[in-house]
Amino acid sequence: MKWFAIILGLVSLGCGARDEQLVLRNVSYDTTREMYVELNEAFAATLDGPVRIEQSHGGSGKQARSVIEGLGADVVTLALAYDIDMIAERSGLLAAGWRDRLPEGGVPFTSTIVFLVRRGNPKGVRGWADLEREDVVVLTANPKTSGGARWNYLAAWGGARRAGLDPRAFVESLYRRAPVLDAGARGSAATFIQRGMGDVLLSWENEAFLARREFADQGLEIVWPEVSIRAEPPVAVVDRMAERRGTLAAARAYLDFHFTVQGQRIGARHYFRPVLPEILRETADIFPEIAMFTVDEEFGGWNEAHRRHFAQGGVFDEIYRPR
Numbered sequence: 001m002k003w004f005a006i007i008l009g010l011v012s013l014g015c016g017a018r019d020e021q022l023v024l025r026n027v028s029y030d031t032t033r034e035m036y037v038e039l040n041e042a043f044a045a046t047l048d049g050p051v052r053i054e055q056s057h058g059g060s061g062k063q064a065r066s067v068i069e070g071l072g073a074d075v076v077t078l079a080l081a082y083d084i085d086m087i088a089e090r091s092g093l094l095a096a097g098w099r100d101r102l103p104e105g106g107v108p109f110t111s112t113i114v115f116l117v118r119r120g121n122p123k124g125v126r127g128w129a130d131l132e133r134e135d136v137v138v139l140t141a142n143p144k145t146s147g148g149a150r151w152n153y154l155a156a157w158g159g160a161r162r163a164g165l166d167p168r169a170f171v172e173s174l175y176r177r178a179p180v181l182d183a184g185a186r187g188s189a190a191t192f193i194q195r196g197m198g199d200v201l202l203s204w205e206n207e208a209f210l211a212r213r214e215f216a217d218q219g220l221e222i223v224w225p226e227v228s229i230r231a232e233p234p235v236a237v238v239d240r241m242a243e244r245r246g247t248l249a250a251a252r253a254y255l256d257f258h259f260t261v262q263g264q265r266i267g268a269r270h271y272f273r274p275v276l277p278e279i280l281r282e283t284a285d286i287f288p289e290i291a292m293f294t295v296d297e298e299f300g301g302w303n304e305a306h307r308r309h310f311a312q313g314g315v316f317d318e319i320y321r322p323r
Helices: 030-044 060-068 081-091 128-132 147-162 167-177 185-193 205-214 239-245 248-258 261-269 277-282 295-299 302-310 315-319
Strands: 022-028 051-056 075-077 109-117 138-141 200-204 221-223 227-231 235-237 291-293
Touching: 022 030, 022 060, 022 248, 030 051, 030 185, 030 205, 030 248, 030 261, 060 075, 060 081, 060 147, 075 081, 075 248, 081 302, 109 147, 109 205, 128 147, 128 167, 138 147, 138 167, 138 185, 147 167, 147 185, 147 200, 147 227, 147 295, 147 302, 167 315, 185 200, 185 205, 200 205, 205 221, 235 248, 239 248, 248 261, 261 277, 295 302, 302 315
Parallel strands: 022 051, 022 075, 138 200, 227 291
Antiparallel strands: 075 235, 109 200, 109 221, 109 227
16 A cells, blocks of 8 residues: 555655755655655765755646645646646746756656556456446546546547547546546545446556556556557746755756656656657567557647636536536
8 A cells, every 4th residue: 555655755865964955845746656756866866965855746736736826846747737837827936938948848758548447357448439338437536636637538538539439428428427536646546446446447557557566466457548648747947946945956957867867767667658769668568559649639739728628617517517
């Protein structure tokens, strides 16, 4: 149960007295907890002096709102670009052009949405069309609070369209049969695994790998659909907060470390897909090749996806009625 137990972790790194340490604050989303334990330790080892990195985890949208409302963050490592855009727009703590400051538009790792099913895949789920069946109960988190859940929703919409289905009717049916929408991806996974609810969990690929390893006795299986979304969780320095705290140089170095060979290998060990081609080739046996579409291709970018699907009165509000 260790990967469900961390709600707000303080990762203490380095040595020496607390007042001699550099303290960096990373506000992140649900599914990065284990990776940052290792990545933070590796980054700290590259510095001359001691550093303590404070980690905060939760649903990506909720984390973004917390930063806007005053939660101090030197860097944000969130599930979707829209959440960082909202911090820039509503707080002014970082510039709107934050994507241009790092390689790959500020996306050090990618992922995709897969199906986590029970031992033997008893419902025979292979692709998106199988999730349309009335006898298949799908679990996912709430896209109003969870960035990962928004990726799930958009993956289902685009996957249904590519399977020749009516995407709105498909997504409406999926959420109508969902017994509960947890606030974050970890809560949704706990409902599926611990409480035994549902037949299929829509999951980030790295979370599905971790769940299969952590709960090996349950025989969980991963099903990769024929096509899914390319999930691109970005990172950014919260410039004005870091300047105020005197951590700007360290915050930039910390995010740069994500794109190094060492940082990329750490991400891959925690089942995030690396963006450096040489590390992606090293891990080809871990990550199956599947067709992927992007938010820009399918939905016209995150601003348009949010306006149409997730904003007040959007498609999600129209199709989902809480029980």
